[in-house]
Amino acid sequence: MPAHPLAARLIPWYAREKRDLPWRAPGFGAWGVLVSEFMLQQTPVARVIPRLEAWLERWPTPAALAADAPAEAVKQWANLGYPRRALWLHRAAAEIRDRHNGVVPRDVDALLALTGIGDYTARAVAAFAYGDRHPVVDTNTRRVIARAVHGRAQPAAPSRRDLDDMAALLPVAEAEAAVVNAATMELGAVICTARSPRCDECPVRDLCAWLNAGRPETPDLRRRQAKYEGSDRQARGAVLRALRDGGALPQEAVLPDWPDALQRDRAILSLLDDGLVETEDGVLHLPRS
DNA sequence: TAAGCGTGGCC
DNA sequence: TGGCCAAGCTT
Structure with a gap:
């Protein structure tokens, strides 16, 4: 053929x-x-x-x-x-x-x-x-x-x-x-x-x-791609970057100045849900296992 | 099935 | 300047 x-x-x-x-x-x-x-x-x-x-x-x-x-x-x-x-x-x-x-x-x-x-x-x-x-x-x-x-x-x-x-x-x-x-x-x-x-x-x-x-x-x-500026995705990215750069952090030390605190907390919860972040006594860190 | 999910370069 | 785009996957 x-x-x-x-x-x-x-x-x-x-x-x-x-x-x-x-x-x-x-x-x-x-x-x-x-x-x-x-x-x-x-x-x-x-x-x-x-x-x-x-x-x-x-x-x-x-x-x-x-x-x-x-x-x-x-x-x-x-x-x-x-x-x-x-x-x-x-x-x-x-x-x-x-x-x-x-x-x-x-x-x-x-x-x-x-x-x-x-x-x-x-x-x-x-x-x-x-x-x-x-x-x-x-x-x-x-x-x-x-x-x-x-x-x-x-x-x-x-x-x-x-x-x-x-x-x-x-x-x-x-x-x-x-x-x-x-x-x-x-x-x-x-x-x-x-x-x-x-x-x-x-x-x-x-x-x-x-x-x-x-x-x-x-x-x-x-x-169409959703707008990124101001999105939850941007917040997730910022949270993860903070944990990559700073190691383990108490939750209140993660993006303390983020403009929308509810959005920041929502981002942390979704990262926990995905397994990209773990928590231990109020301290957040990247997954160890 | 459609929405959610990062980041940065390009025009 | 800012929307578009980039060898997709999961739920």
């Missing part, structure tokens, strides 16, 4: 143009790929790279991470954002140690069963670390398919059908399938970008349904 026309264009383009990213190095390892995917969830590549290197130097295996306290993971996560990911990565490491003899699983269902791993990350690990043939769908993929295949300016709401759309592009051969997954993401990241797509440099421009239709504006069905 001949390759899908889009795949036939993406493969040589990717071979020529792909960025030299750490997790693409041969032999980077499944643990490294897994950590990179956790960090890359909603966080830009440029901010991940230095944190990833430091993380893997400190914890070269899942067992090494699991042997440390979750507080250490949260501190090492620093300002990458969404610190629940640090906690979940620590939990996943313990699950890998306990259920999989310390080896990152290859099976998608086993990966999906790990804390903090969903449809994207499970298939990304299976495809990029182990070379298996699975559709890998991230926000870049969904935008590329929306435009090139469906002729829409923006993707619709995420759906399980996205996996079928991507599967339709994959060559039969496993190694080539992994390349097409990576190349589709790469195209979305560097050419078919959200705001100002560089269609004149696109390797699939003559095949693109959206470009051929004259780049029509289509209804934007994406969810």
Whole structure:
């Protein structure tokens, strides 16, 4: 069976143009790929790279991470954002140690069963670390398919059908399938970008349904991001930063000057609920177990 | 299903 | 300047 026309264009383009990213190095390892995917969830590549290197130097295996306290993971996560990911990565490491003899699983269902791993990350690990043939769908993929295949300016709401759309592009051969997954993401990241797509440099421009239709504006069905300034999320971030920087603190010493004391207390309660913070005799600290 | 969840750079 | 955006997951 001949390759899908889009795949036939993406493969040589990717071979020529792909960025030299750490997790693409041969032999980077499944643990490294897994950590990179956790960090890359909603966080830009440029901010991940230095944190990833430091993380893997400190914890070269899942067992090494699991042997440390979750507080250490949260501190090492620093300002990458969404610190629940640090906690979940620590939990996943313990699950890998306990259920999989310390080896990152290859099976998608086993990966999906790990804390903090969903449809994207499970298939990304299976495809990029182990070379298996699975559709890998991230926000870049969904935008590329929306435009090139469906002729829409923006993707619709995420759906399980996205996996079928991507599967339709994959060559039969496993190694080539992994390349097409990576190349589709790469195209979305560097050419078919959200705001100002560089269609004149696109390797699939003559095949693109959206470009051929004259780049029509289509209804934007994406969810808007809530305002951050003044939000509970901002308060949570400030509380956690105080505990990362200051160690254990009596509750009344956490953000004493925060403009909205009720919001601060609400943030502390939700952090306790998430397990990102623990309390002992009125003293707050990062989780020790 | 849709909301909640950090942080910072860019245009 | 400030909204948009970034290799998503959980509930």
